[in-house]
Amino acid sequence: MRLAKNVLVEQLRPNMKIVEFTKFIDPYSRMSEKVCKFLQLNLKGTTVEVIRNGKTVTCSINDLQPEDNLQRVFDIPDSLRRLTIVTKGLIPELKKRGFLGFTVQIAEKVPTTKQEKRQHSVRKANAFVQKVKENMQMREAASDAAKNMFDTVRRGNPNPDEIKGSINEVMSQSSPEALAAIASLQSSDQTYAHCVDAAAIFQSSYYAIKKKRGEKSIFPDKQLALFGAFMHDFGKAKVPKDILESTARFERDSREMKILQSHPVYGAELLSGMKMPSYIINIAHYHHVKMDASLNSNYPQGVKYEDVLMETRLAAIVDVYQALVGRRSYKKSWGSAAAIRYIDALAGTEFDPEVWEDFVNAIGLYPKGGLVEMSDDTLGFVMNVPEEDLERPEVAIFRDANGENYAQPFLVDLAEEEELEISQDLDHYEVLGEEAIDIFLSLQIH
Numbered sequence: 001m002r003l004a005k006n007v008l009v010e011q012l013r014p015n016m017k018i019v020e021f022t023k024f025i026d027p028y029s030r031m032s033e034k035v036c037k038f039l040q041l042n043l044k045g046t047t048v049e050v051i052r053n054g055k056t057v058t059c060s061i062n063d064l065q066p067e068d069n070l071q072r073v074f075d076i077p078d079s080l081r082r083l084t085i086v087t088k089g090l091i092p093e094l095k096k097r098g099f100l101g102f103t104v105q106i107a108e109k110v111p112t113t114k115q116e117k118r119q120h121s122v123r124k125a126n127a128f129v130q131k132v133k134e135n136m137q138m139r140e141a142a143s144d145a146a147k148n149m150f151d152t153v154r155r156g157n158p159n160p161d162e163i164k165g166s167i168n169e170v171m172s173q174s175s176p177e178a179l180a181a182i183a184s185l186q187s188s189d190q191t192y193a194h195c196v197d198a199a200a201i202f203q204s205s206y207y208a209i210k211k212k213r214g215e216k217s218i219f220p221d222k223q224l225a226l227f228g229a230f231m232h233d234f235g236k237a238k239v240p241k242d243i244l245e246s247t248a249r250f251e252r253d254s255r256e257m258k259i260l261q262s263h264p265v266y267g268a269e270l271l272s273g274m275k276m277p278s279y280i281i282n283i284a285h286y287h288h289v290k291m292d293a294s295l296n297s298n299y300p301q302g303v304k305y306e307d308v309l310m311e312t313r314l315a316a317i318v319d320v321y322q323a324l325v326g327r328r329s330y331k332k333s334w335g336s337a338a339a340i341r342y343i344d345a346l347a348g349t350e351f352d353p354e355v356w357e358d359f360v361n362a363i364g365l366y367p368k369g370g371l372v373e374m375s376d377d378t379l380g381f382v383m384n385v386p387e388e389d390l391e392r393p394e395v396a397i398f399r400d401a402n403g404e405n406y407a408q409p410f411l412v413d414l415a416e417e418e419e420l421e422i423s424q425d426l427d428h429y430e431v432l433g434e435e436a437i438d439i440f441l442s443l444q445i446h
């Protein structure tokens with residue numbers, strides 16, 4: 001685990017990892033052309049925050065301009081390791097260049113003995129439970145913000161800055177990883193909480209995929225990725241409430257179904273009116289476009305699949321995945337593995353098979369917070385999933401084979417316990433009902 005900390009150049013120590021440059025000497029506060037060029041050459045591939053004409057602007061370092069007042073350099077690519085992994089030689093060099101303040105990550109001491117390793121895992125698992133607890137309120141606030149946003153649209157002129165501001169305010173403090181766990185622990189509605197949950201799953205899987213592919217994100221920052229996915233169903237704000245909130249299943253050619261299926265077009269109209277970036281509009285507009293255009297579930301019709309961005313293709317997968325694992329209004333929810341099996345059969349006809357494969361690898365076989373049954377009939381929640389072996393995560397066992405809860409739930413590391421394995425992935429709701437989230441939050445793991 002790594003801890004983030006703000007430090008000055010004098011406080012840098014070998015082995016710290018710099019993730020942001022945050023303070024600079026004067027020539028950077030009103031940059032000359034020469035200084036701009038110097039930065040562009042030396043900090044290639046990074047993102048910068050500057051004050052330009054009194055406004056805070058975030059852009060690629062390539063778009064730096066003379067007169068900009070540099071505030072922050074971040075998103076530093078691995079290719080700049082020589083400038084981010086602190087060594088004795090690097091410190092005077094940074095000083096000489098006028099870089100004065102940094103955000104660094106300090107690696108926690110690597111656990112060596114078995115016992116240390118175990119304590120470390122237990123701490124990490126308990127920290128995750130705590131994080132989920134904190135994010136519960138966030139999710140509620142974000143889903144309220146979504147509801148308000150829909151109401152504003154229904155009343156007339158939506159104010160884009162206000163909407164962006166209120167959503168960002170709540171989402172910026174959230175942890176997508178914790179939100180994604182909540183998405184499977186607690187039921188979500190079809191619209192508001194669905195937007196929050198889908199956004200969280202989108203953001204965490206998207207960045208994992210991009211990292212694995214070695215590609216750059218289309219979004220200038222993570223916040224905008226969350227926001228873009230959050231807005232995918234924004235067009236539903238123009239669908240009358242009685243249709244939107246109905247739990248009935250509408251006939252294929254019914255008037256209601258036609259209105260409901262207009263939400264991507266409505267969304268694109270609303271977002272274009274709000275001058276949103278084209279990739280955000282693409283997600284709202286095309287997230288129901290299928291690879292095979294002859295399918296009934298393909299709408300709007302007449303869209304070429306090449307025009308559907310990779311981001312939108314991923315959003316389409318996340319949309320269905322979230323609906324399967326989290327929705328309870330007219331069908332039971334599914335465990336993650338069952339949802340994966342179901343969507344797997346549709347990859348290649350409905351969904352982009354390459355994006356699908358990357359998505360499955362990104363969320364893992366057993367997402368954090370998932371409920372599993374062990375080969376000795378005990379029940380547990382998946383906590384830490386090692387990258388090396390997705391099938392053997394650490395599991396917090398809370399219920400014994402007779403269905404009694406343990407007074408002291410404990411962590412088992414399947415990488416260590418070779419005789420034990422996960423026998424099946426379960427649906428939280430089916431096994432634990434509405435209590436799933438409370439059971440999870442009360443875990444005090446030993």
Ligand SMILES: [Fe+2]
Pocket residue numbers: 232233263287288
């Ligand atoms: Fe949709």
Ligand SMILES: [Fe+2]
Pocket residue numbers: 194198232233319
């Ligand atoms: Fe959706």
